[in-house]
Amino acid sequence: MTALSLKDLDISYGDTQITHKVSLDIAEGESFALVGESGSGKSTVLKAIAGLAPQWTGEIRVLGKARSHGVDRDFSRVCQMVFQDPYGSLHPRKTVDATLGEALTIHGIGDRNARVEEIMASVGLDRKFRFRFPHQLSGGQRQRVAIARALMLKPKILLLDEPTSALDVSVQAEILNLLKRLRREQNLTFLMVTHNLPVVSFLCDRLAVMRHGRIVEVASVDDLRRGDLKEPYSRELMQISAAHAT
Amino acid sequence: MRPLLEIENLRVTFPTTRGDTDVVRGVSFTLGRERLGIVGESGSGKSMTGRSILKLVRAPGRVYADKLAFDGIDLSTRSEKQMRALRGARISMVMQDPKFSLNPVMTIGEQIAEALLTHKSLPRREVNDRVHAMLESVRIAEPERVARLYPHEVSGGMGQRVMIAMMLIPEPDLLIADEPTSALDVSVQAQVLDIIDELVRRKGMGLIFISHDLNLVSSYCDRILVMNTGEVVEECRAGELMNATHPYTRGLIASIPRLDETRDELPVLDRSAWAKA
Numbered sequence: 001m002t003a004l005s006l007k008d009l010d011i012s013y014g015d016t017q018i019t020h021k022v023s024l025d026i027a028e029g030e031s032f033a034l035v036g037e038s039g040s041g042k043s044t045v046l047k048a049i050a051g052l053a054p055q056w057t058g059e060i061r062v063l064g065k066a067r068s069h070g071v072d073r074d075f076s077r078v079c080q081m082v083f084q085d086p087y088g089s090l091h092p093r094k095t096v097d098a099t100l101g102e103a104l105t106i107h108g109i110g111d112r113n114a115r116v117e118e119i120m121a122s123v124g125l126d127r128k129f130r131f132r133f134p135h136q137l138s139g140g141q142r143q144r145v146a147i148a149r150a151l152m153l154k155p156k157i158l159l160l161d162e163p164t165s166a167l168d169v170s171v172q173a174e175i176l177n178l179l180k181r182l183r184r185e186q187n188l189t190f191l192m193v194t195h196n197l198p199v200v201s202f203l204c205d206r207l208a209v210m211r212h213g214r215i216v217e218v219a220s221v222d223d224l225r226r227g228d229l230k231e232p233y234s235r236e237l238m239q240i241s242a243a244h245a246t
Numbered sequence: 247m248r249p250l251l252e253i254e255n256l257r258v259t260f261p262t263t264r265g266d267t268d269v270v271r272g273v274s275f276t277l278g279r280e281r282l283g284i285v286g287e288s289g290s291g292k293s294m295t296g297r298s299i300l301k302l303v304r305a306p307g308r309v310y311a312d313k314l315a316f317d318g319i320d321l322s323t324r325s326e327k328q329m330r331a332l333r334g335a336r337i338s339m340v341m342q343d344p345k346f347s348l349n350p351v352m353t354i355g356e357q358i359a360e361a362l363l364t365h366k367s368l369p370r371r372e373v374n375d376r377v378h379a380m381l382e383s384v385r386i387a388e389p390e391r392v393a394r395l396y397p398h399e400v401s402g403g404m405g406q407r408v409m410i411a412m413m414l415i416p417e418p419d420l421l422i423a424d425e426p427t428s429a430l431d432v433s434v435q436a437q438v439l440d441i442i443d444e445l446v447r448r449k450g451m452g453l454i455f456i457s458h459d460l461n462l463v464s465s466y467c468d469r470i471l472v473m474n475t476g477e478v479v480e481e482c483r484a485g486e487l488m489n490a491t492h493p494y495t496r497g498l499i500a501s502i503p504r505l506d507e508t509r510d511e512l513p514v515l516d517r518s519a520w521a522k523a
Contacts, residue, residue: 173501173512198503
C-alpha cells in the first residue's frame with residue numbers, strides 16, 4: 001500500500017513558487033530520500049507534508065487519505081517530523097518528560113508514565129535523563145529526544161529533515177543505527193531529506209534528486225551504490241560525494 | 247628555514263565547580279608554510295587549540311605553553327594591544343557560521359575594507375579596487391553589486407566567501423579555518439574549500455584547517471593531527487590516514503557511511519577503551 005503520495009505539488013512562500021509539480025509515491029515500510037542542494041525545495045516538500053508550509057496546491061495523500069491544508073489531528077497521529085537541529089527544535093524550558101508528554105496531552109492519551117518510559121528505552125535514553133532540560137544533554141542525546149518525541153503517537157510515517165547533519169560522525173553513526181533499528185521494529189516509513197549521499201546509501205531504499213524545485217530523477221539505492229544515476233546533475237552530486245570519500 | 251608556528255606543550259584550562267578542567271592537554275606541533283588539518287569530535291579541544299594561537303581564549307579560560315611562537319615572535323608574552331597588530335594582518339581566522347560572524351548592519355564592502363584599513367591607511371580608490379579584486383578572487387561574479395549588499399541579503403555559501411575575502415585581504419601569513427564549511431551544503435562546501443586552497447597555495451600561506459570531517463580534511467591538507475579529549479592521539483600525512491593506527495582514529499573512519507554502503511550497522515566508538523587516560 002502507498003504510505004505517502006504527492007501529486008503535482010506546487011508549494012509557494014508568498015509570491016515565490018518553490019516547487020513545481022512534485023509527484024512521488026512512497027510505499028509502506030519504504031525508506032525514501034530526497035536529495036539536492038540548498039534551495040532545491042527538498043525541505044519545503046517535507047514542511048508542506050507536515051503542515052508547516054500551508055500554501056500549496058496539488059494533492060498530499062497519507063495512507064490513502066487526503067491531507068487538508070490546516071492543522072489535522074488524525075494526520076499528526078500517523079505522520080511526524082524530526083528536525084535537523086536538535087539544539088533548535090526542543091523547547092529550552094521544558095524537560096524531556098514535558099516534551100515527550102505534550103503530544104499525549106494534546107491527543108488525550110492516558111498512561112503517560114509508562115509510554116514515556118517505553119519510548120525513552122526504545123531510543124536508547126537512560127531513565128535518568130527524563131527530568132533534564134535540553135541544555136543538559138549532548139547533541140546526540142537531544143536528537144534521540146527529538147526522535148522519541150516524534151514516535152510518541154506511534155506514527156506510521158516519519159519525516160526526517162537532515163537528522164544527522166548537525167552531529168559528529170561518531171554520533172551520526174549511533175543515530176543512523178537507531179533510525180534503522182526503529183524502522184525495522186516498528187515498520188515505519190521514512191521520508192528523509194539530506195545532502196549526504198552516503199547516509200542515503202546506508203538508510204534508504206530509493207531516492208529522488210531535486211533541483212530548482214523539480215524532481216530530476218528517481219533511482220534505487222542500488223543504482224546509487226553502483227554509481228548508476230542517469231541525470232547529469234545527479235552524477236555531479238555523486239562525484240562531489242565521491243571526491244571526498246577516502 | 248624557521249617554522250611559521252611552533253607550539254610546545256599547549257594547555258588550556260577552564261575552572262569548573264569541580265576544580266580545573268584541561269580542555270587542551272599538552273599539544274605540541276610545528277607548522278611551516280603547509281596545510282595542517284586538525285580533526286576531532288566536539289569537545290576534543292581542536293577549536294581551543296586554534297583560538298589559543300590568536301590568544302582568543304577568554305577568561306576564565308587560561309592558556310599555558312612552554313613555547314608559543316609565530317614567525318619567531320613569542321606570543322605568550324604579547325600584550326592585548328600587540329596581539330591586535332598581529333590578528334588579521336599576520337594571522338587570521340575564518341569562523342564557522344557567516345550568519346553569526348559578519349556584522350549585520352555593515353555592508354559587505356565596508357566590512358572587507360575595514361579589515362584592510364585597520365592595519366594600513368590607503369586612499370579610498372585603492373581600497374575599493376582591492377575590495378573588488380578580492381571579491382572577484384573568491385569567485386563572486388558582480389563584486390560592485392555584492393559589496394553594497396548586507397550579510398542577510400546573501401546566501402550562506404556567499405557569506406562564507408565574503409568572510410574568506412575579509413580574512414585574506416590583509417594578506418596574512420597564516421590562516422586558521424575553524425569548521426569553515428560546516429554550515430554549508432556539500433556542493434557549496436567543495437567550492438569554498440577550493441577557493442581557500444587556491445588562495446593559500448598562491449600566496450604560500452600556512453593553513454590550519456579545523457574540522458570534524460575526516461574526509462574533507464584528508465582531501466585538503468598535507469598533514470593531519472587527530473585530537474581526542476584535549477590530546478593529539480595521532481599525526482600522519484593526509485594520504486596515509488587510511489593506515490591510521492590509533493583505535494580512536496580507526497573508529498572515526500569506520501563510523502562514516504560510504505557511498506556504496508552495504509553494512510547493516512555502522513560501528514560505534516567504544517569510548518571506554520581509551521578515554522580513561
